[in-house]
Amino acid sequence: MMPLNVRIGFFLALRALRRASLWTTSLIIFVMVLTFLNLVVVSGILVGLLQGAIDQTRTKFTSDVIVSALNDKKYIENSQNLIELIETLPEVESITPRYREGGILEANYKARKETDKANTAPGQLVGIDPVKENTVTGIAGDIIEGSFLEQGDYDQIVLGHYLLKQYIPIETPSFSTLENVGVGTKIRVKVGDVTREVTVKGILKSKVDEIALRAFMVDSQFRSMIGRTDGNVTEISLKLKEGANPVAVREALEQRGVDRYAKVQTYEDAQPQFLKDIIATFNMLGNVFSSLGLIVATITIFIVIFINALTRRKFIGILKGIGIDGHAIEFSYVFQSIFYALIGSAVGLGLVYGFLVPFFAAHPIDFPFSDGILVAPADQTFFRVGLLVVSTLVAGYIPAWMIIRRNTLDSILGRN
Amino acid sequence: MIETKQLVKTFKNGDVVTSVLKGIDFKTREGEWVAIMGRSGAGKSTFLYQMSLLDDPSGGEIVIDGHNTHSMSANQKMLFRLSKFGFVFQDYALLPELTALENVALPLLMAGLGKWVAYQKAVAALERAGLGHRTGNLPSQLSGGEQQRVSIVRAVAHNPKILFADEPTANLDNESSARIMEIFKDLHKGGQTIIMVTHEEQYAKLAQRIVHLDDGRIVSEEKR
Numbered sequence: 001m002m003p004l005n006v007r008i009g010f011f012l013a014l015r016a017l018r019r020a021s022l023w024t025t026s027l028i029i030f031v032m033v034l035t036f037l038n039l040v041v042v043s044g045i046l047v048g049l050l051q052g053a054i055d056q057t058r059t060k061f062t063s064d065v066i067v068s069a070l071n072d073k074k075y076i077e078n079s080q081n082l083i084e085l086i087e088t089l090p091e092v093e094s095i096t097p098r099y100r101e102g103g104i105l106e107a108n109y110k111a112r113k114e115t116d117k118a119n120t121a122p123g124q125l126v127g128i129d130p131v132k133e134n135t136v137t138g139i140a141g142d143i144i145e146g147s148f149l150e151q152g153d154y155d156q157i158v159l160g161h162y163l164l165k166q167y168i169p170i171e172t173p174s175f176s177t178l179e180n181v182g183v184g185t186k187i188r189v190k191v192g193d194v195t196r197e198v199t200v201k202g203i204l205k206s207k208v209d210e211i212a213l214r215a216f217m218v219d220s221q222f223r224s225m226i227g228r229t230d231g232n233v234t235e236i237s238l239k240l241k242e243g244a245n246p247v248a249v250r251e252a253l254e255q256r257g258v259d260r261y262a263k264v265q266t267y268e269d270a271q272p273q274f275l276k277d278i279i280a281t282f283n284m285l286g287n288v289f290s291s292l293g294l295i296v297a298t299i300t301i302f303i304v305i306f307i308n309a310l311t312r313r314k315f316i317g318i319l320k321g322i323g324i325d326g327h328a329i330e331f332s333y334v335f336q337s338i339f340y341a342l343i344g345s346a347v348g349l350g351l352v353y354g355f356l357v358p359f360f361a362a363h364p365i366d367f368p369f370s371d372g373i374l375v376a377p378a379d380q381t382f383f384r385v386g387l388l389v390v391s392t393l394v395a396g397y398i399p400a401w402m403i404i405r406r407n408t409l410d411s412i413l414g415r416n
Numbered sequence: 417m418i419e420t421k422q423l424v425k426t427f428k429n430g431d432v433v434t435s436v437l438k439g440i441d442f443k444t445r446e447g448e449w450v451a452i453m454g455r456s457g458a459g460k461s462t463f464l465y466q467m468s469l470l471d472d473p474s475g476g477e478i479v480i481d482g483h484n485t486h487s488m489s490a491n492q493k494m495l496f497r498l499s500k501f502g503f504v505f506q507d508y509a510l511l512p513e514l515t516a517l518e519n520v521a522l523p524l525l526m527a528g529l530g531k532w533v534a535y536q537k538a539v540a541a542l543e544r545a546g547l548g549h550r551t552g553n554l555p556s557q558l559s560g561g562e563q564q565r566v567s568i569v570r571a572v573a574h575n576p577k578i579l580f581a582d583e584p585t586a587n588l589d590n591e592s593s594a595r596i597m598e599i600f601k602d603l604h605k606g607g608q609t610i611i612m613v614t615h616e617e618q619y620a621k622l623a624q625r626i627v628h629l630d631d632g633r634i635v636s637e638e639k640r
Contacts, residue, residue, distance in 0.1 A: 008526055019513040019554070318509045321470055322570070323498025324526050325491075409471040412509070 009331020032344020043286025127222025317411025337396025502571030561592025
């Protein structure tokens with residue numbers, strides 16, 4: 001059985017809400033919805049901006065697990081045995097082994113005079129099996145000019161857009177790019193002592209720096225260029241089956257001793273430290289913005305309830321005059337505040353999960369280094385709903401308490 | 417039943433002190449109908465507010481049913497008002513978002529009655545006052561006379577010992593005022609103690625006793 005004051009408070013609140021002006025109620029709920037969105041969406045976009053970068057790196061580069069050469073090695077020893085081992089793991093859906101070497105790309109060399117500076121750009125040259133690579137990372141879909149590599153595409157190359165001046169018009173001595181290079185242009189590729197002329201088959205654009213700075217060739221030709229006849233690759237990206245745990249796969253490989261001759265990392269392990277730092281910073285910023293949003297919400301509700309209680313001071317006085325307990329009146333305002341917070345949050349939740357999250361997933365915000373999505377984990381969102389309700393409860397209680405403790409007769413007569 | 421001893425009320429505004437009640441001795445007995453009259457500013461309403469515990473006097477004593485109210489806490493006074501008093505205000509003082517039925521039922525609910533019982537009692541009381549067809553109406557949908565009748569029904573629904581009325585007909589036309597006074601007469605016949613402030617002599621004459629106030633003092637009493 002509810003205490004009498006709570007029952008009376010609920011009775012009064014219900015009627016006050018039911019018979020309140022529709023416009024006023026709508027306006028208050030609208031403010032609460034905006035406050036809720038401020039709480040959830042601002043921090044969600046901040047985190048989502050990075051989550052987009054993380055997702056892209058996972059999808060386009062590392063995949064779920066990446067096995068790469070140890071820091072002091074140029075390649076993974078016994079790569080073919082390792083690939084066979086990986087393919088026996090039940091969680092693995094597909095893999096893409098890659099050969100990688102630093103090299104120099106040169107363009108416009110035919111027209112260059114002896115006195116001219118060579119138009120070169122350093123880049124990571126990567127030999128891939130185009131079918132396997134596309135199965136794991138789907139980067140063929142990122143081609144913006146020309147087309148992706150196919151098996152047997154000898155003397156063909158696909159360039160990441162960061163290697164081309166028309167896409168990165170930045171003049172800096174430490175970052176050189178190729179000029180006047182497009183699909184069909186012949187360029188020189190130099191790896192170690194080997195130089196080869198190749199034709200640009202396609203240009204791919206990616207927000208993952210590791211991809212945007214790479215030049216791709218078919219693995220069979222690249223292997224011969226770098227003299228890797230033993231088939232030892234530099235890295236292998238593993239795409240796992242739906243629901244498989246990357247950590248479990250990493251541990252399974254470690255248990256089989258793979259970590260003795262290769263670096264085994266989940267996509268999270270492979271995140272650069274700066275990204276981890278930025279995530280921590282953005283999370284902190286998100287919390288700061290959320291806290292500010294919460295303070296704004298509290299003040300908003302405080303003002304709304306204070307004005308409401310102030311304009312209804314006479315009726316509060318009458319209620320007290322006819323013997324209604326002040327606590328019951330306080331409860332009625334607290335219930336009204338909770339109602340506004342819950343309805344505002346419910347509408348906000350509907351907007352976030354019914355519209356904004358799917359919308360940003362389908363139409364990410366085009367940030368320079370990531371496709372920003374809206375990250376709103378249910379547990380954090382409901383925690384914020386709880387915070388909003390609690391702060392609203394306090395914000396509703398205080399003004400009601402302030403008005404109720406005034407002299408009953410002064411309230412009835414409107415005296416100050 | 418209710419007794420005031422040297423009741424004083426002063427208001428302070430900065431350095432200006434205004435004495436509104438200047439030592440009033442007053443006594444009423446159970447079942448009596450007392451009308452308080454006086455010119456504007458005489459202190460009639462202030463006297464009523466002190467007796468009904470809506471305000472705290474600056475000096476003197478108020479004894480109700482043997483209880484000296486001086487030592488009562490605000491909560492005790494609230495309970496006293498709820499259980500022993502009924503109020504009729506000049507401007508009806510109905511709660512605008514509650515229907516006539518809910519306005520009447522509210523003090524009953526606060527007194528601890530269940531919703532069904534409170535509503536039954538409220539309906540019966542409204543029907544007795546000829547407002548059975550108005551139970552679902554909000555105050556804004558009622559005439560002034562109807563609102564005041566609802567206000568009276570609310571004031572007496574919980575059988576208070578004393579009914580306080582502050583100029584209950586001041587805002588009403590003659591016909592409505594007469595009807596309100598009929599209700600008061602009926603209540604009085606039923607044994608209800610009534611203390612009523614009015615400036616209308618014709619209605620004051622309905623009371624058993626008329627107390628005249630002037631300048632914060634009782635200047636005359638007229639028994640009828």
